[in-house]
Amino acid sequence: MSKNADPAFWAKANAHLVRYGGAFSPVIAESANGNWFTDADGRRILDFTSGQMSAILGHSHPEIVAVARHSIGELDHLYSTILSRPVVDLAALIAEISPGQLDRVLLVSTGGESNEAALRMAKLVTGNHEIVGMSRGWHGVTGGASSATYASARKGYGPALPGALALPAPDTYRSRFIDDRGVYDWKGELEFGFELVDRQSTGALAACIVEPILSSGGVLEPPEGYIAALAEMCTARGMHLIFDEAQTGLGRTGTLFASERDGVVPQYLTLSKTLGAGLPLAAMLTTPEIEDIAAERGYLFYTTHASDPLPAAVGLKVIEVILRDRFTERAAVLGKRLKDGLQALQQRYDCIGDIRGRGLLLGLDLVKDRRSKTPDPELAQRVARACLEAGMMTSTVRGGYGIFRIAPPLTIEESEIDLGLEIFDKALAASVTAK
Ligand SMILES: Cc1ncc(COP(=O)(O)O)c(C=O)c1O
Incomplete structure (x- = not known):
C-alpha cells in the first residue's frame, strides 16, 4: 500500500x-x-x-533558510509599534524598486490583508466607499477583499459590503465582445462596464482593484492598452486604482512588476505571495501624498504581525536574490x-x-x-x-x-x-x- x-x-x-x-x-x-x-x-x-x-x-533556498534561522534566534516578533532595521530596510528597498512614487510601505502577512489595507486607505482618503473589482478577480477571503472578489466563493456568506461593484473581466478568449472575425472590442466592453458602474453608483466611488494578470480567474491577461484605459476612466471619476500584484510581483511575468508593461502607476500596489517566497509576508505601497492624508485622518491598520522583523528579513533576502540572480x-x-x-x-x-x-x-x-x-x-x-x-x-x-x-x-x-x-x-x- x-x-x-x-x-x-x-x-x-x-x-x-x-x-x-x-x-x-x-x-x-x-x-x-x-x-x-x-x-x-x-x-x-x-x-x-x-x-x-x-x-x-x-x-x-539556502540563503532564505540561513536568514530565517538567524532571525528566529536574533529578532523574531515585536510589539507592533516597535521598529527594527529589517523592516525599515525592506520598506526602503521596496520603495526603490517599485514604479513611480510608491514610497510609503506597510508590511503585513497575507495578500488579503495587504488589499484590506489599500481598500481602507482609499476609503479614508477619498471619503467614499464604493469599490469596483473585476468579475473574475481574486483578492482574498477577508471582508473587504472578498467583497471585491468575484472569481468564486461569493455564495452563502450573506451580503458583500455595500458599494461592491464589478466590471467585466477582460477575457481575450471568451469575451462576448469578440466578434465573428475574432476581433475583441475590449474598449467597448470597458466602456459598457463603466456605464453600468456609473448607473449603479450612488456617487461614492472610492477605488478600483485589479490584478495586472487575473490569475485565479483563469490567467486572463488584459490586452495592451486596457490597463491604461482603465486608469483613465478611474481618474475621470476621482477613483483610486489598486494593483494587486500578489502573484505577478517580483519577476514572475518577465518584468519586476507585471504592471510595468502597461506603463501605469496606481495609487496603491500590493505584494504578498512572492514577497515572502513562501513565508507569510505582504506589503501595501502608496504615495507620500496619500499616506500623509491618511495619517492626518488617523489611518488604522494595526495588526499583530505588522512590521515583524523575521519575515521582513526574509523579504529583503528574496528581493536581493531576485535582483542579483x-x-x-x-x-x-x-x-x-x-x-x-x-x-x-x-x-x-x-x-x-x-x-x-x-x-x-x-x-x-x-x-x-x-x-x-x-x-x-x-x-x-x-x-x-x-x-x-x-x-x-x-x-x-x-x-x-x-x-x-x-x-x-x-x-x-x-x-x-x-x-x-x-x-x-x-x-x-x-x-x-x-x-
Ligand atoms: C491576486 C491575489 N490577491 C490576493 C490573494 C489573497 O492572498 P492571501 O491568500 O495571502 O490572503 C490571492 C490569493 O490567491 C491572490 O491570488
Whole structure:
C-alpha cells in the first residue's frame, strides 16, 4: 500500500481539519527542496505551482533558510509599534524598486490583508466607499477583499459590503465582445462596464482593484492598452486604482512588476505571495501624498504581525536574490520555452483551446471543442490527477472552467520545464480517451 494512503494519517486529518478549499490532494508531503517536494513514498513531485503560487525561489533556498534561522534566534516578533532595521530596510528597498512614487510601505502577512489595507486607505482618503473589482478577480477571503472578489466563493456568506461593484473581466478568449472575425472590442466592453458602474453608483466611488494578470480567474491577461484605459476612466471619476500584484510581483511575468508593461502607476500596489517566497509576508505601497492624508485622518491598520522583523528579513533576502540572480529575465526566457512547448502540445491536442499569460505565469485552457470553447472542467481534473500520479503538482482554477494555472518557481531548470511538458503530454494522452 502506498504510504500516501496511511489510514491513521487520513483518519486524523478527516477528524480534525476544516476543509477550507474542497478536497485535499491525495499525497502526504514529507519534505520540500528546490523545485520539488517529496511524498510519503519517497517520490519526488515537481512543483509546477510554486507551493500556493508563492515559492518563487523554490523550496528551502539556502540563503532564505540561513536568514530565517538567524532571525528566529536574533529578532523574531515585536510589539507592533516597535521598529527594527529589517523592516525599515525592506520598506526602503521596496520603495526603490517599485514604479513611480510608491514610497510609503506597510508590511503585513497575507495578500488579503495587504488589499484590506489599500481598500481602507482609499476609503479614508477619498471619503467614499464604493469599490469596483473585476468579475473574475481574486483578492482574498477577508471582508473587504472578498467583497471585491468575484472569481468564486461569493455564495452563502450573506451580503458583500455595500458599494461592491464589478466590471467585466477582460477575457481575450471568451469575451462576448469578440466578434465573428475574432476581433475583441475590449474598449467597448470597458466602456459598457463603466456605464453600468456609473448607473449603479450612488456617487461614492472610492477605488478600483485589479490584478495586472487575473490569475485565479483563469490567467486572463488584459490586452495592451486596457490597463491604461482603465486608469483613465478611474481618474475621470476621482477613483483610486489598486494593483494587486500578489502573484505577478517580483519577476514572475518577465518584468519586476507585471504592471510595468502597461506603463501605469496606481495609487496603491500590493505584494504578498512572492514577497515572502513562501513565508507569510505582504506589503501595501502608496504615495507620500496619500499616506500623509491618511495619517492626518488617523489611518488604522494595526495588526499583530505588522512590521515583524523575521519575515521582513526574509523579504529583503528574496528581493536581493531576485535582483542579483536576474530571475526576472530568467522568467521571461524560461516562460517562452514553456509557452512554446505548450503551443506544440496544442498542435496535437484539440482539447487545448487556448494558451495565454506571460513569463512563468501561464494558463492552459481545456475545452470540449475549439469552436464553442466550452470549458472541460472534468477533463482538467483527470489531467491534474494524471500529472500528480506522474510526479507533477498542478493547479486548476475554480468556477467551472478547465483552466490550468502554470506557475513554477523562477528557479526552475530548462530540463525541469521539458519534464513538465512531457508529463502534461502523457497526462493529456491518457485523459482525453479515459472517462
Ligand atoms: C491576486 C491575489 N490577491 C490576493 C490573494 C489573497 O492572498 P492571501 O491568500 O495571502 O490572503 C490571492 C490569493 O490567491 C491572490 O491570488
